[in-house]
Amino acid sequence: MPEQPQIARPQSDRSMIEIKNVTRSYGAFKALDDASLTIREGEFFSLLGPSGCGKTTLLRMIAGFDNPTSGSIAVGGQPMEGIPPNRRPTNMVFQSYAIFPHLNVEQNVAYGLKRLKLQGGEEKRRVEEALAQVSLTGLGKRLATELSGGQRQRVALARALVMRPKVLLLDEPLSALDKKLREQMQVELRRLQQAVGITFVLVTHDQYEALAMSDRIAVMFGGKIAQVASPKEIYQRPVNRQVADFLGGMNFVKAEIVEENGASLVVDTLGFGRVKTDKPKAFVRNGGGATLGIRPERLRVLWDNATAKFEVAGKVVERHYFGEITHLIVEIPGLEKPLSVTETNDFGADDIPVGTPIRLAYDPEALVAMAD
Amino acid sequence: MTARSRFLPGGWLSVYAFLYIVFLYLPVIFLPIFSINTAPTPKFPLTGYTLQWYEDLPHTPALLDAAWNSLIVGVSASVLATVLGILAARSITRYRYPGRRAINGLIMAPLVLPEVIVAISMLLVMLQLGLSLSLFTVVLGHVLVCIPYSMTVLTSGFEGFDRSLEEASADLGESAFGTFRRVTLPMVAPAIISSLLVCFTISLDEFIIAFFLTGTEATLPIYIWGQLRFASKLPGVLALGTLLLVASFLLMTIAEILRRRAARRTQNEGGLYA
Numbered sequence: 001m002p003e004q005p006q007i008a009r010p011q012s013d014r015s016m017i018e019i020k021n022v023t024r025s026y027g028a029f030k031a032l033d034d035a036s037l038t039i040r041e042g043e044f045f046s047l048l049g050p051s052g053c054g055k056t057t058l059l060r061m062i063a064g065f066d067n068p069t070s071g072s073i074a075v076g077g078q079p080m081e082g083i084p085p086n087r088r089p090t091n092m093v094f095q096s097y098a099i100f101p102h103l104n105v106e107q108n109v110a111y112g113l114k115r116l117k118l119q120g121g122e123e124k125r126r127v128e129e130a131l132a133q134v135s136l137t138g139l140g141k142r143l144a145t146e147l148s149g150g151q152r153q154r155v156a157l158a159r160a161l162v163m164r165p166k167v168l169l170l171d172e173p174l175s176a177l178d179k180k181l182r183e184q185m186q187v188e189l190r191r192l193q194q195a196v197g198i199t200f201v202l203v204t205h206d207q208y209e210a211l212a213m214s215d216r217i218a219v220m221f222g223g224k225i226a227q228v229a230s231p232k233e234i235y236q237r238p239v240n241r242q243v244a245d246f247l248g249g250m251n252f253v254k255a256e257i258v259e260e261n262g263a264s265l266v267v268d269t270l271g272f273g274r275v276k277t278d279k280p281k282a283f284v285r286n287g288g289g290a291t292l293g294i295r296p297e298r299l300r301v302l303w304d305n306a307t308a309k310f311e312v313a314g315k316v317v318e319r320h321y322f323g324e325i326t327h328l329i330v331e332i333p334g335l336e337k338p339l340s341v342t343e344t345n346d347f348g349a350d351d352i353p354v355g356t357p358i359r360l361a362y363d364p365e366a367l368v369a370m371a372d
Numbered sequence: 373m374t375a376r377s378r379f380l381p382g383g384w385l386s387v388y389a390f391l392y393i394v395f396l397y398l399p400v401i402f403l404p405i406f407s408i409n410t411a412p413t414p415k416f417p418l419t420g421y422t423l424q425w426y427e428d429l430p431h432t433p434a435l436l437d438a439a440w441n442s443l444i445v446g447v448s449a450s451v452l453a454t455v456l457g458i459l460a461a462r463s464i465t466r467y468r469y470p471g472r473r474a475i476n477g478l479i480m481a482p483l484v485l486p487e488v489i490v491a492i493s494m495l496l497v498m499l500q501l502g503l504s505l506s507l508f509t510v511v512l513g514h515v516l517v518c519i520p521y522s523m524t525v526l527t528s529g530f531e532g533f534d535r536s537l538e539e540a541s542a543d544l545g546e547s548a549f550g551t552f553r554r555v556t557l558p559m560v561a562p563a564i565i566s567s568l569l570v571c572f573t574i575s576l577d578e579f580i581i582a583f584f585l586t587g588t589e590a591t592l593p594i595y596i597w598g599q600l601r602f603a604s605k606l607p608g609v610l611a612l613g614t615l616l617l618v619a620s621f622l623l624m625t626i627a628e629i630l631r632r633r634a635a636r637r638t639q640n641e642g643g644l645y646a
Contacts, residue, residue, distance in 0.1 A: 063543060065542075085543050086542045086543070086545045086546055086547060090543075091543055091544065092540070092543045094536045094539070098537050098539065100537060100541075101559070102558045102559055111541070111546075112544030112545045115545050115546065116545075159540075159544065160543075160544075163544060163545070
């Protein structure tokens, strides 16, 4: 793929997809339960959640392969009710890629253009352009059976992009690729999206994929949207324990609410004392208790006589080596569960013997209060 | 498996396999050999080489009638059986419903039923229905015995047909009919042609059902059966038999190639295997 200049794309605040109170029931089971969401024009938006959370159902409803039991979906300001997939301004990259095996690469990419009956070599020009966008120039005559997994994926992308949709829908497009290729395609997909400026909606169960590629993420559980925010906010300020847990390691500490007002929350904890934190947007108090969370990499080992303004003391009980990092399990007096600490190996964290007394520094900013 | 087979008595196994094949195919090889022998009785030593028996074939009106009848029955039965097979195979491979396995079993049953019994039962039913025996009743009988073969070929072509291919077509703007024409049909076409060829071949060679269900019009196997009463007609029968054999072999080979192509197309889809 040719280098694309990394110019910040002007972020639009205009909405591209409006999802209002959408429910999809199968008998008594609700695959999607009263979901509302706005996806902006030109943004890379991810639907993230475990399997069965309703993310694919929602994507297929945007594409028109499924219909809401109640609620409405609009794309580009146009209500989608009753409009079949072939007349929607969306195109999809399928999880299986769905490359037509009886057609070659060029014919696959030109499939949707055939109906448009373009004049004077326009079709050929657009196919060439789409193949160039996904770095498949010169492979137009190949059969689908002669392509690697990564190449099939690119054909599926080109075939959708050549239609110049308002929205490109991607259903777990990288899940069939091996780890290395997947990481490479994450970068390329993001770059491609910035270059073409089309709204991308990605469905994934891989939190790192969502964090790496998206402008915004909607985290979903059990048919409900738990949180919609930027990757950074989702990771650092998860709205509840479930979201925090799904997005990677998190230490949870029991907390008592001392004071609650509009913007902040003051809680008492055993290990971290009295802490004042920003109140999460959707915080709903559930009695006097709350949970305080801190990511393992936000705890740092204090070496020798180093001190920090905020520190906790404990004892190493387990050590796990992961190459560039070491995972320490540290018991803190008063805490019911030991803390996980991720430390880079630059200073010898991989050599700390189990049983060593240790002090950990933290930034109070890294502490996040969550509803239980 | 492979490791254990090394310890089997490889020599004896090869001999067994060789004898088995010889027993199976030796009679088939005698057929073409005696069909070009000058002597009218099939026995060794061969007396000389001739194509006379083949040259006589087109000058036998009864044979030409029988060939024409067989063609009509074969084409009708294969088209009908394939159309019904498409519907059944599509339903069995695409949808999940109670009784799916049972239905599949019932459709495949004629494969293992004794053909004589099937033929007699059909004869009884046809007579009860007041149908007079003709090529039409033979076609009905052949459809029954062809459907299991048609189903086998078509299911292997339809199985694993990735539904997202049809969705992708719709997603790219194609209508339901356009999707059928541009995606579904080309994908399963080899399986359909394969099914037609298999059914035609089976109908062409089928004797018992045709024997019971036909009226005065003979199909090729019935004609051959009739000729066997006359010793002088034997070389002609051998020549005709050889031609039928070659035709069947060619049709089945083409059918199998197409079936495999269809199966390859619909299976191994997606990047997982790439």
